[in-house]
Amino acid sequence: xxxxxxxxxxxxxxxxxxxVLNCSFTDSAIYNLQWFRQDPGKxxxxxxxxxxxxxxxxxxRLNASLDKSSGRSTLYIAASQPGDSATYLCAADQTGANNLxxxxxxxxxxxx
Amino acid sequence: NAGVTQTPKFRVLKTGQSMTLLCAQDMNHExxxxxxxxxxxxxxxxxxxxxxxxxxxxxVPDGYNVSRLKKQNFLLGLESAAPSQTSVYFCASSWxxxxxxxxxxxxxxxxxxx
Numbered sequence: 518x519x520x521x522x523x524x525x526x527x528x529x530x531x532x533x534x535x536x537v538l539n540c541s542f543t544d545s546a547i548y549n550l551q552w553f554r555q556d557p558g559k560x561x562x563x564x565x566x567x568x569x570x571x572x573x574x575x576x577x578r579l580n581a582s583l584d585k586s587s588g589r590s591t592l593y594i595a596a597s598q599p600g601d602s603a604t605y606l607c608a609a610d611q612t613g614a615n616n617l618x619x620x621x622x623x624x625x626x627x628x629x
Numbered sequence: 630n631a632g633v634t635q636t637p638k639f640r641v642l643k644t645g646q647s648m649t650l651l652c653a654q655d656m657n658h659e660x661x662x663x664x665x666x667x668x669x670x671x672x673x674x675x676x677x678x679x680x681x682x683x684x685x686x687x688x689v690p691d692g693y694n695v696s697r698l699k700k701q702n703f704l705l706g707l708e709s710a711a712p713s714q715t716s717v718y719f720c721a722s723s724w725x726x727x728x729x730x731x732x733x734x735x736x737x738x739x740x741x742x743x
Contacts, residue, residue: 521671551731560633560719560734561672606671615726616688619671 519544519611523620530597531628538592538623540607545585552581552592553606555622561606565592597627631655635720635735642710642742650705650738652720660723661703662687662732663695665716672719678703679726710742 520543530536542550549568553561565574565581567590573582580593590607604622611618633654642648652661659680664672674687676695684695692714694706703722707714717739721732 553734558736560736561721561732563731563733566731608671615677615685616674617672617732619673621669621671 519547519609519614519616519618521607521609521618521620523605523607523623525623526621527624527626529626529628532597532599534597534627535593535595536597536625538594538605538607538625540590540592540609540620542588542590542609542618544609544611545588546612547585547609548612550581550583550590550607550609551617552579552590553608555604555606564605594625597625599627599629601625602627633720633722633733633735635718635738637738638736639739640741642707642740644710644712644742646710647706647708648710648740649707650718650720650740652703652705652722652735654701654703654720654722654733656722656724656733657700658722658724658733659700660726660730661697662721662723663693663703663705664719664721665689666719666737667716675705675718712742714740715742716740 552564567583578595604624606622608617608619662677663675678697681700720735723730723732
């Protein structure tokens, strides 16, 4: 079974700082890795999906990278804003499993 | 455009009671999913459907049943609720399978079993 780990569990940064969130997974046989954002009391919003053949994806101030061989992905947030405060989840599938395996998330607080 | 709507938003049940959670999507998506989210654990897939009239088991299906009689609706049933089923339940939908398509989530149903 795919195991997904996110470190740190919580992170506080001052507004304007660039930051990196980390995600690791145990089985490199994946089709894709996805990053989601979850606001308190809300569902998940898909941010970026990186297919296994890709190395990275970008959307605005967000950049996600994927290194399948090492079982790692990072989410880079540039010029952080208070509105970026949320929990960020990564999820990896597993070839043949037809299932997304989620990490427990990193709770980000951007301090004005 | 409502996206994915879950009802109810909150519910308290007694052990042994039954209930049905409803998920409705208006995006004409083929795939629909039910997850549960527990503190300290990632979301876990309960059941999913790849199209109208189909259902399949996910990672933690025991104690739950599902039905997809209409394309836009996916129902999750608890026949005899247990305290271990206290959780936040999320429904999601997507155009295609997990390997290529991002999922769209509802806002969740918070369920407590006493």
